[in-house]
Amino acid sequence: MLRTFLAVYRAGSLTGAAPSLGLSQPTVTAQVRTLEDELGRQLFVRGARGVTPTPAADELAARIAPHIDALSSVTVGDDPFASPVHLAGPAELTTLRVLPALAGLVASGLRLRVTFGLADDLLAGLAQRRFDLVVSTIRPRGRGFAATPLTDEEFVLVGPRGFTGDPRTAPLVAYAEDLPIIRRYWRSVLGVRPPAGPAVVVPDLRGVLACVLAGFGVSVLPRYLCAAELASGSLVALLEPEEPPINTLFVVTRTEPCRAGPAAVRDALLADAARW
Template sequence: MDLDLLRTFLAVYRAGSLTGAAPSLGLSQPTVTAQVRSLEDQLGRQLFVRRARGVTPTPAADELAARIAPHVDALATVAIGEADPFATPVHLAGPAELTTARVLPALAGLVASGLKLRVTFGLAEDLLAGLAQRRFDLVVSTIRPRGRGFAATPLTDEEFVLVGPRGFDGDPRTAPLVAYAEELPIIRRYWRSVLGVRPPAGPAVVVPDLRGVLTCVRAGMGVSVLPRYLCAAELAAGDLVPLLDPPEPPINTLFAVTRAEPCRAGPAAVRDALLADAAQW
């Protein structure tokens, strides 16, 4: 079987799209598509389900990736040698808000030194599954992964704060809630740990991005619970106001997660840069 077909398959598997894999391979999107189809024909099995945005791997693709990834990666490492640790793109994944606000700025120096970065946003459980499947090299996770297949290094603790818009003088326990999910995940935890009760059922506004939640609160749509790093500038400017000042606000530990195996030079450099910068977060 052609090694180039396996390399292309693995790139598509990790990128989650045919178009996204093309730049890292130095190929056009039609060529990537043709190579994936050729591999599917040789195997007699469908590897990807085409979606409106990207592709979804089939169980056959998951099995193939698990079998070939260590060997293809090892061959690539031998081919590029140690002279250029950034010759292969680093596939980084994490929550959209934290990655945008903190993670990416911390990697500017590495990019200037030649790092090629491919970034994916998503929920922690999904991203950790992708890390295990070798779709990603490093995941910034809001939860500590389970199992022996991961190596998790604590980055920092994010503090949560209950905020309202400028001039808010009501009772936050009865105010409309703005959340990023119907289940009120962050709000529910804050209500229970600080107020000792469950939050009211049913948020007024649901926006699946904490940056959108911040915008809604700032516009006066209600109150919410946000990581302090995300709203520090708005709090300093008075556009948002903290509604409570608990002696021990809820916190959550963030982790830099790789697979429990020797780390390539590129992902290791990204992890080390994040650890160094996280002290300022």
């Protein structure tokens, strides 16, 4: 029950703690209530968005956390991959860069579970202990995260082979309706806002790339994603600014001691990212 209590305390949610414990949410709730009955003290105040620890919970967590964490490390033993590592990140970078970097660990016994999504959602999942580490396109806020810069992605304005028009008036192929990447490029490089709406919206940058190659229009893509097409000439860079827009990506864990498996994944990514 103490391990369950600590997981709920750290996750800030009964539901969020359940996956890391391998328990159902009702079981977690029952164990917390049993512990409260045994101690004769309320540990959490239930709310619509989770639970808030009481001063009694703060005191208990401070007393037991070092011992529970030490016991967990003994339970795992010498096998750093005894439990699956839950990794989350953007679909495109995770597929093309992150997963290939982990091939050696998988060959050594790493069991990996991968989730794709947007940064805000994935960081919320990390806080709720649904993930062990997240590759994030934004620097997380809050003291509960430990973020290490992983790599910089450079953005390039691209069009299909033979494109000769004005990219400022060409049809736009976008990742989302509000043109998140295109809008930034237009403002920083062209000094104007992009047109009101895209011609095509595909919620995956690999799909955006396919549409541009097929001649749908122009778009802004991370250079790593389209480097082969640029080299072959099937895609052309329409501008080459002296200072192209870039975005820093981070590998993020919780600030609590990191298990050996997630730590090995983090270290492998940081080592491999030097060549990205």
